[in-house]
Amino acid sequence: MKEMLSIIIPTYNEKDNIAPLVERVHRALSGRDFEIIIVDDNSKDGTIEIAEGLSTRYPVKLFVRREEKGLATAVIHGIKQASGNIIGVMDADLQHPPEVLPDLLKAMEGGADIVFASRYVEGGGCPGWDLTRKIISKVALMVSHILLPSSRRVKDPLTGFFMFRRENVTVEHLKPIGYKISLEIMLVGSFKNVVEVPFIFKERSAGQSKLRPQQQIDYLKHVFSLMARTGEIKRFLKFIAVGISGTLVNLGVLKLVTMFTGWHENVQLIPGIEVSIITNFLLNDFFTFADRRTGSKLSFFGRLAKYNLVALAGALINWGIAALLVNAGLNIFLSDFIGIVIAFLWNYFFSTIWAWK
Ligand code: GDD
Ligand code: MN
Numbered sequence: 002m003k004e005m006l007s008i009i010i011p012t013y014n015e016k017d018n019i020a021p022l023v024e025r026v027h028r029a030l031s032g033r034d035f036e037i038i039i040v041d042d043n044s045k046d047g048t049i050e051i052a053e054g055l056s057t058r059y060p061v062k063l064f065v066r067r068e069e070k071g072l073a074t075a076v077i078h079g080i081k082q083a084s085g086n087i088i089g090v091m092d093a094d095l096q097h098p099p100e101v102l103p104d105l106l107k108a109m110e111g112g113a114d115i116v117f118a119s120r121y122v123e124g125g126g127c128p129g130w131d132l133t134r135k136i137i138s139k140v141a142l143m144v145s146h147i148l149l150p151s152s153r154r155v156k157d158p159l160t161g162f163f164m165f166r167r168e169n170v171t172v173e174h175l176k177p178i179g180y181k182i183s184l185e186i187m188l189v190g191s192f193k194n195v196v197e198v199p200f201i202f203k204e205r206s207a208g209q210s211k212l213r214p215q216q217q218i219d220y221l222k223h224v225f226s227l228m229a230r231t232g233e234i235k236r237f238l239k240f241i242a243v244g245i246s247g248t249l250v251n252l253g254v255l256k257l258v259t260m261f262t263g264w265h266e267n268v269q270l271i272p273g274i275e276v277s278i279i280t281n282f283l284l285n286d287f288f289t290f291a292d293r294r295t296g297s298k299l300s301f302f303g304r305l306a307k308y309n310l311v312a313l314a315g316a317l318i319n320w321g322i323a324a325l326l327v328n329a330g331l332n333i334f335l336s337d338f339i340g341i342v343i344a345f346l347w348n349y350f351f352s353t354i355w356a357w358k
Contacts, residue, residue: 006035006106006164007085011075014046015093017207023055025099033106036060038082039093040075043067072161072211073177073185080172089164090182094205097162101200105164113196114169115187117155118162124199125157141220147353148224149233151188154195158184162200165192178226179219180212188227239289240349243281251277278312279305290357297357307356311348319344 008026012019023037039052043065052063064082066075076090087109091097101118108116120127121142130138141159145152152158163183170190177185187195228234254273262269282305286294297304319340326336 003034004087004110005085006030006033006087006089007079007083008035008037008089008091008102009076009079009083010037010039010091010093011072011079012039012041012044012048012052012093013070013072013211014044014048015208016044016047016051018094019048019051020055022093022095022099023059023061025095026102027059029099029102030106034085036062036084038079039063040079040082041065042070042075072180073182076182077172077175077177080167083167086167087164088167091162094208094210096203096205098200098203101162101198104198104200105162108196108198109164109166111196112194114192114194115165115190116163116196116198117157117160117183117187118200119155119157119160119197120200120202121156122197122199125201126199127202129204137217141217144221144224145184147350148237149184149188149227149231150353151231152184154187155197157197158187165190176226176230178223180216181220181223185223185227188231236289237349240285240352241345243284243289244345244348246284247277247281250280274313274316278309281312282308285352285357290352293357299356299358304356308352311351311356314351315344315348318347 010022015022019039026035026037037060039061041049041052041063043049049063049065052061055061056063062082064078066078069075069078079090080088087106089102089105091099091102097118105116105118119125127135127138138159142157145158159181160183161180163186165186169192170186174189175182175185225234228237251273254276255270258264258269258272285308286301286304294304299307319337321340322343323333323336323340326339327333331339
């Protein structure tokens with residue numbers, strides 16, 4: 002079968018970018034079979050008229066949505082209209098240089114099922130970002146890598162610049178919220194060979210970014226929805242169940258120790274903590290992280306040692322935060338509860354990225 006590339010470009014108020022973009026795509030892909038699908042959400046700045054003009058000179062198809070809005074759903078709309086067997090997705094604002102498209106195509110021809118243009122592999126980057134944007138981007142990346150372990154197949158699952166084989170994803174299964182369509186497609190589709198190529202995320206020269214604080218909230222909702230759809234939420238719930246069982250073990254051991262020893266109270270607390278760490282470890286190893294145990298590079302005792310450190314630090318955090326809040330005048334049970342929740346997140350975080358990496 003002959004390969005054809007459909008490049009989906011979502012636009013919203015990109016009047017100064019759209020013509021140079023189409024020209025550069027055309028030049029970068031000369032000699033290839035391709036089409037450009039522009040999905041505009043009713044721009045008011047003249048983008049639509051310019052795109053209409055471009056469609057008479059280039060293989061450009063324009064779709065204007067009047068009712069719906071949103072980057073990710075615009076991309077899905079475009080995929081549905083595409084005739085190609087290979088789908089490319091990129092921004093319209095020239096932050097994704099069209100000259101990278103041949104690199105992505107080469108990776109596809111080399112056997113990739115999906116290829117990400119990545120800011121975070123050797124040779125990639127995003128120069129000119131201020132500290133806030135850098136931190137937001139890294140935190141978003143960490144959230145994805147921790148809560149959605151299958152996103153760890155790539156360093157930059159949140160890029161908006163990527164290419165994939167259409168046959169590997171059922172469009173009807175896509176239910177994204179917000180911006181991160183590449184994450185959605187990678188996790189919902191069935192891709193064997195996942196590849197990353199570096200690219201430099203250019204600074205925007207014209208128009209404005211549509212990124213707002215609301216997008217961060219949408220992103221968290223999206224991650225949660227993907228956790229539910231990929232079954233990762235089960236792991237999180239198992240970890241909570243194990244945590245509750247550990248609390249009961251801790252209290253039970255404390256009961257026994259107080260019954261049978263006359264030790265100082267500070268010392269009587271210790272066995273319950275350590276025993277519950279060990280029972281938590283065993284349950285997590287055989288239950289919560291069963292799928293990771295087999296692939297783990299660490300031995301049983303290596304994992305046990307790491308989890309022990311994580312959980313002991315967690316206990317300190319629990320105690321430290323509760324003590325701080327109590328001293329600040331908060332109710333002691335509420336203080337402890339807040340300490341427990343924060344220590345719990347700490348434990349989950351380091352268990353997934355370190356103990357059961
Ligand atoms: N149709 C449509 N509807 N297009 C939209 C909408 C919308 O509601 N919102 C944004 N776009 C288009 C813009 O016109 C642009 O072509 C592209 O989507 C990206 O929007 P920007 O507002 O420029 O996003 P950004 O630069 O902040 O974010 C980009 O970089 C992120 C990585 O830092 C995007 O590529 C993200 O997907 C990417 O994660
Ligand atoms: Mn942009």
